[in-house]
Amino acid sequence: MGEVVGQDERVRTLLRALVRRVHELGPLEGGAPVLDVQELGVRCVLTPADRGDGAVLSPREREVARMVGLGFTNKMIAAALGISLYTVSTHLRRIFAKLDVPTRAAMVAVLAGQRVVDG
Structure with a gap:
């Protein structure tokens, strides 16, 4: 052995x-x-690893990000997923940190593969 x-x-x-x-x-x-x-x-x-930004997110974070991209508000996301507003905010904070973005718009742009320019 x-x-x-x-x-x-x-x-x-x-x-x-x-x-x-x-x-x-x-x-x-x-x-x-x-x-x-x-x-x-x-x-x-x-083979090289796929380093797409979506890969770093958990399945729930991807779902929240997808809903943000569709124009859902935090309140709408909470109702649709059956979670609290606090939980939605927590998911968004974690997504922003993982993607190193400050806003919902920047998050959607990064996940859509667009380059984000610092303003």
């Missing part, structure tokens, strides 16, 4: 080194696989 654990740790160390080296190579284009190999019946594919 100890030998297997040691081998697992060696594999993890090698994978971390590989990922660091790929990161050092610079930005990766279009999500195409960087590495696609099959060894001993195991296929290993290394």
